[in-house]
Amino acid sequence: MGLLSVFGGFVSSVCSAISSAFSSLGSSLTTFATKIVELAGPLLETVGKIASMVAKFLGVTEELEDPIELGLRAExxxxxxxxxxxxxxxxxxxxxxxxxDEEKLKNASDIDKAKYTAIGSGVLIKGIEDKKDMNIGADTFVALAKIGTETLDKLGGARGVDAILDTFKDGKLGEFAKYVSGNLNSVKDKIMVSDRLTETFKSLNPDMDIKDIQKEVMDMGNKK
Structure with a gap:
């Protein structure tokens, strides 16, 4: 049974496992890691990969970190x-x-692996928030995970993600996350997000055809 199989009916078990580590993690990290699990579901691993990639790009970490190992260390x-x-x-x-604890890591259950992944991802995202001096939130990284690493790599990888964060740093990251999830009801806000993303990726990829960029931005929407 793989890591993704813990989700669905097992989300509450993962959240309970995170809560049990409260004394080691503290209130803020426990709450944040729990939120990641609740929002990410089977995209948890992807959230961790993207967080690791961006943390290294911004100099929060010296190398790509394995969220599972980082979470185990935090606990x-x-x-x-x-x-x-x-x-x-x-x-x-x-x-x-x-x-x-190599033995503990080796014998970790799927619930434990998900717990460590969420905690480690939370540590990395909080580090990114510190570096960017902005409140990013779990929903933003879940939205990035929904877009997928393949599309993000095509549009600039970690540099592209950093540009997205800067593009919506005026308090509009929530609109970006809702746009990706298909939960943005305002036509005006949809146009705002779409236009900003198009301009961002155009500046990052000047040789890319504008129609291809527009298609990528359109495809980013409504990824439930």
């Missing part, structure tokens, strides 16, 4: 994110001072 840590000035400092601490 085993004797310090919480609140004990540090930034999530980058917290990540450096758990990477350098907290050893991986």
């Amino acid at each position: 085993a840590s004797d310090k919480k994110p609140e004990d540090f000035d930034s999530y980058k400092d917290y990540i450096n601490y758990i990477k350098n001072e907290v050893k991986i």
Whole structure:
């Protein structure tokens, strides 16, 4: 049984497992990791991959991190994110001072793997929020996961994701997430999001045909 099989009826079990690690994670990270699971469902692994990619691009981490290992370290840590000035400092601490329990990792159940993935992804996204000095939220990264790594790579990879964050940093990331999920009812807002994405990807990919960019942006919408 693979990692994706834990979702659906098992989401509550994963959330309960995260809550059980409250004493190690603290309130903010526990709440955020739980939100990721609730919103991402079977896209959890993709959320983690994108978060890892962007964190490395922005210098939050020195290398691509495995969210599962990062989550395991966070759970085993004797310090919480609140004990540090930034999530980058917290990540450096758990990477350098907290050893991986290889046996625990090897024998982890699907529920545990999902728990660690959510926690590790939460750590990375919070680190990205610190670096960008903006509230990004779990829904944004779930929207990026719905778009998919293949499309994101085509449009600039981590650089493209960073550009999306900058494009909607004026408090419009929620509209971007709703656009991708097909939950944006306002025609005006749909046009705003579509136009911004088109201009963003046009600037990143000047050699790409504008019609191809417009098609990619149109395909980003309504990915339930």
